[in-house]
Amino acid sequence: MTDQAGEAGLTEPLAQRLTTRETAERLGVKPETVYAYVSRGQLSSNRAPGGRGSTFDAAEVDALARRTGRREPTAPAGALSFPTGITLIGSDRFFFRGVDATELARRHTYEEVAEWLWTGELRPGVQFTAPAEALTAARTAVGALPPHCGSTDRLRVAVVAAAAADPLRFDLSREAVLGGARSLIPTLVAALPTVAKDGGATNGAADSGAAPPRLARQLWPKLTGRAGDEASLAVLDTALGLLIDHDLAASTLAARVAASARAHPYAVVSAGLGVLEGPLHGAASGLAHRMLTEVLERGGAAPVVADHLRTGRRVPGLGHRLYSGEDPRARALFELLAEIPQAAPALAAARDVVSTTARHTPLHANVDLALAVFSVSSGMAAEAGETVFAISRTAGWVAHALEEYGERPLRMRPSGQYTGPQPPQPLPAAVPQ
Template sequence: MKDQEAPGDSPGATAAQRLSTRETADRLGVKPETVYAYVSRGQLSSRRSPGGRGSTFDAAEVDALARRTGRRDPSPTADPVFRTGITLIESDRYYFRGVDATELARRYGYEEVAEWLWTGDLRPGIRFTAPDEALAAARRAVDALPAHSGSTDRLRVAVIAAATTDPLRFDLSREAVLASTRTLIPTLVEALPLAGGRSSTSDVATGNEAALARRLWPKLTARPADEPSIAALDTALVLLIDHDLAASTLAARVAASAHAHPYAVVSAGLGVLEGPLHGAASGLAHRMLTEVLERGSAVPVVADHLRTGRRVPGLGHRLYVAEDPRARTLFDLLADIPQAAGALAAARDVVTTTARHAPLHANVDLALAVLSVSSGMSAEAGETVFAVSRTAGWIAHALEEYGERPLRMRPTGHYGGPRPPQPLPTVRGEPLR
């Protein structure tokens, strides 16, 4: 496995100066969909990449188009670009350190892939364990929260509680950071309350000897675990470990740039993840699928979304032209689970119905919704899976950032307020003294 690692640099222009769709979009400062719009209008020519997957573009032609359109990157509106050797997304596929992430997810468990992503060493059967002191502190903190608290509320509190039990958390050496992370992730899982108000987990092994997916399952649903469902949950955990510089990952890197300890890095990521446009998006898809099943068709549900100007949840992704590979992988597994048939059919109905209005494909949020709806989980279950999984990715990025120049992510504001000097403010109605 280590022999398959790729350098952290983006491939950039290949021989003969060919660019991938993602690189072309970055250079033009547009979305990948806009690149193909340029092709359809004859403003840009493309060539199928070797193997027939995706397209490549002539770098000189791209630069000429950038000059004509004035969209040359970098520009004030262009996305920031940071060098990373963790995840590459191109041609509707994504890779962890050069290895197809979906293949990793099909073959290995979450803890194995996380360990490999951090260290380059594949350790079959590795288990992360929660120390007694950290787990006790995290459970006390979580139990003290109001009953209506969400899972991300509980995870944020658990992170803070676990941090207080680790006096070595300010040691930012690679070994110390990874030691803390290997205990933090299972602490987060074990600190969550059981689903359905149960007092035991007799239906599934949940000790430190069990895989993380097995320990997480009873926190998400009161239904007994079966092997295909555990496999689907474990695969989802692997698929979500990282996805380049998503909003929460950027927040985590900003924290690491300030040399915040790993618990603070995870806290920064969790704070952003809770947004409805990021980690919480699967909850919207969950509620939509539930409504589709109740009404018997996606047509009225999609129509309601379009009529009110809302986006249809679980569809489209700015980094993929076709179906999100994470969704495709999860759908393949869910197709073999009998109890998922109804939710899976509802998801396909949503995609087909929406295609009449816009050519949008399923993303991972829709696949997570199928898993959560078919397993009797709550609407926020997908967000919980996302948060637990992405913790490993945030730490991988923190390790990279700790090696960079500190505080390098310090943008300069473009001030648009009143020019000085201005008079001192006064209380309204009182005369100047």
Template sequence: MKDQAPPGDIPEATAPRRLSTQETAERLGVKPETVYAYVSRGQLDSRRAPGGRGSTFDAAEVDALARRTGRRAPSPASGELVFRTGITLIEDDRCYYRGVDATELAGRYTYEEVAEWLWTGELRPGMRFAAPAEALAAARRAVDALPSHSGSTDRLRGAVVAAATADPLRFDLSREAVLASTRSLIPTLVGALPRVGGAAAADGPSDDADDADEGRDADGGAALARRLWPKLTARPADGPSIAVLNTALVLLIDHDLAASTLAARVAASAHAHPYAVVSAGLGVLEGPLHGAASGLAHRMLAEVLDRGSAVPVVADHLRAGRRVPGLGHRLYVSEDPRARALFALLADVPQAAPALAAARDVVTTTARHAPLHANVDLALAVLSVSSGMAAEAGETVFAVSRTAGWIAHALEEYGERPLRMRPSGRYEGPRPPRPLPTVMDEPPR
């Protein structure tokens, strides 16, 4: 919220006490920069100080914010960590980015435009990210050096480390520097991945320029989605499919405090640079219960198509005591709104019809056993199966997309008290004092 002039009809003697920016920061226990972040989020109102120098804040409003914020220890009764964030709200089976419905954003804007808006609060139509030649060359060399059986997340982790080495100023944690690094890192990650069905592009700025040219087509956008497409499948790109991929990228940018996002915030709390923050997120994302969940759904859908029905496939999962992939989400009572948006777009992709029908068959069949609804992993599986992508393609989309969300959270965390996430362990081992351990005899040779 912009600074407002103080109303002239409030007598000075009865006007509420005003605090300076420094006083407000001290009362909240934050840096002055964070105070202005609260203003931009609408959590504090500010007024110009007399003479037009600096801002002032209502003391009662500041105290109320201090009581609402997470600077106090979380309630032990809840058993949960709670962090203040102005990025994503999940409420009433809807997902909002900074108060705006995420599915509406995905339907109108490209990934780069939404990411930029999420970071800065400014919507810049036509926003495009570009990979620096040196960082891209280093990332491609790192990826090319990996064993042929390496997965996409292995490649992305290698690319992040290599890109970091090409950025000697990566330890500058100012907002402008962090955003500049991220705008270059995301296309570097995409550019470092090998093309499916062909050799990886040679190092050099011209190749990245070619990738960028692929994004400037009749649809007027979705540049990053078009650059990513040939890294996921050898099939030619078409408008409806690119629209699905761009929508998926937008809808996966953030989803509250998911496990990988928590890891990213812990890294940021230690003032790790943005590349290290992304590396922390990638390390957690690879788990089968997080980013890799779409791969499980992909394999299940492929099996349903092969066997002609979801019934035997779902039965096999239940018999083995496994959860059915792509169904249910702890934050939604009904269908995941991200899945609903992607299913609607996939209905306009002719080659997706069989996989889409198979997904519906899975939902209907499982409903006989438990009232579970589709989540975004099932929708990603429909895209990957129908487009001839590998099972891990959904994980790749997830990782590239969520990079922007991790940085959004890192920017918030950089403004908090450093190293605030320091829980205490409850020791349950043997009580001291104990004697030194006995050295084991060497086994006979």
């Protein structure tokens, strides 16, 4: 998936424009102060498309921030805010180290996107390798779990086993952390059981002769017993690249808290996995998968959406608080899925859900709905999207850990607002047994 156009995009990124609000946050000032900078000639501005508001050049804003020393953005009352150079989410677009994330994920393999996120360098053809000792420990531990365990259960156990097999895991130097990450991710993939195919075990995706992306190819037989054609593997690899990071999502915040306490990278990943399993985060695509399956079985979205509304449940796969329109990750995956004939029924079902729900409330598709289209059309289980999310986001958690290791330790120590009984209280009476 690497090409020269993609490489040029990394060395000469498209000039990024910021809104007034984003500029104020980056400078750590109020919006009124931004316009004061413009009036003094310290910032230049352009009218936004449609004539509503102004936009500002990100490089010029960063240069002003360096001159003024205003490096810490102000946070809304009651909100947590930390400086990060990894991901910027703008108006219906997002960027990895200043580069359009959707273009990066479509043009480069997951491993290459991960390296860009970790180091700011593009390494075409980079591959990750699972060390034998860690892989044996992870497979043994995962193999001892009950059959009913889900993929996230297996991944959590695999991380612990891989950590136990690495006596140098407490080395938090940059090179040691990067080396551990490059071995941990393929270890997690290899530790997952292979999905049965035609009553037997599958050895992986069919070889199309075009050498599909390495990690995506390894992960494919862990998700489905069907053979993986080149187009389907490209969707999986792009999904892995798109999901690597999305600013300070709940699991990423947990990972950064762990890193702030100087937990080793395996423990950081464990912290992220613990939060990811919630139905409002990594597991959300499974709910969308089940919904799309029901839409296909019932021949339309109307009765399914009606059932959700009648019971007070939100329709899964719709809406995102950071985007006013369609999630750019969903848009990128939908474009690739539209080129795969077997994805047409699930894709039509997803569009039916969006248009049907729009009669009640104007919500757009998010990445969970796109993952559901992919998993349903590829014969995967409902939890497949969660597996893709977890494997992908591991690289993002490591990127944030690397950043957090360079900050003051234990800086994420909020104070509780005590609401219990006022002291002094008498000692409690023993409860009779």
